[in-house]
Amino acid sequence: MLIQLSRILSQDGKREQFEIPVEMECFSCRLGEFPVVQKSPIQLTVINTGRRVLKISGDAKLVISIPCARCLEPVDTEFDLSFEREIDMKLSEEERREELDECSYISGTELDAEQLLCNELLINWPIRVLCREDCKGICSRCGANLNIQDCGCDTTELDPRMAAIRDIFSEFNKK
Ligand SMILES: [Zn+2]
Ligand SMILES: [Zn+2]
Missing domain, CATH: 2.40.160 (Porin)
Known part of the structure; x- marks a missing residue:
């Protein structure tokens, strides 16, 4: 207007x-x-x-x-x-x-x-939005939302630290 x-x-x-x-x-x-x-x-x-x-x-x-x-x-x-x-x-x-x-x-x-x-x-746009602090993210193999289901893919991928590292990478790639 x-x-x-x-x-x-x-x-x-x-x-x-x-x-x-x-x-x-x-x-x-x-x-x-x-x-x-x-x-x-x-x-x-x-x-x-x-x-x-x-x-x-x-x-x-x-x-x-x-x-x-x-x-x-x-x-x-x-x-x-x-x-x-x-x-x-x-x-x-x-x-x-x-x-x-x-x-x-x-x-x-x-x-x-x-x-x-x-x-x-x-x-005022937030740098990063998370649905919850400990969001497990999605499985990098099958794409399942790991907050909802445990897809059973190779468990080394499920390390929560990996999610944090993926975040850093996805933030990095945006720039
Ligand atoms: Zn989430
Ligand atoms: Zn999976």
Whole structure:
């Protein structure tokens, strides 16, 4: 959803509050596609602090389904986001992008709340999601989920330390 900022920009000290419903059903990013299981509206406050500088603060709560790093079972992962930004509207879009090092969520005098949310999700994305601390992962031979069944493959593969080592490798390969 796009928020028009021109009215706020027209007057120093002006402050507006927004409650913005989250549209996305699925969060797509360079890491993949993740279903949004639960969402509540984004609460956003925009303040014109003067000299065309805006202070944007807000919070949002979402639950996103992320596969376990070991067994790939979906794990409901809670995001309790809280953010605060200062945007200098005197800068060009290009300059802002360089400064913030993220996708631009302001175009002209419009703020794209959904894009802002996506940026925040990426910043807060967990390094690794596990369905449980001692998840046994999947059997590297037959692909069985070892939390559910003992597939009976060669037991040297079932050493829980191996799961940890596999994690390190799969993390390593992502880079
Ligand atoms: Zn797992
Ligand atoms: Zn197996």
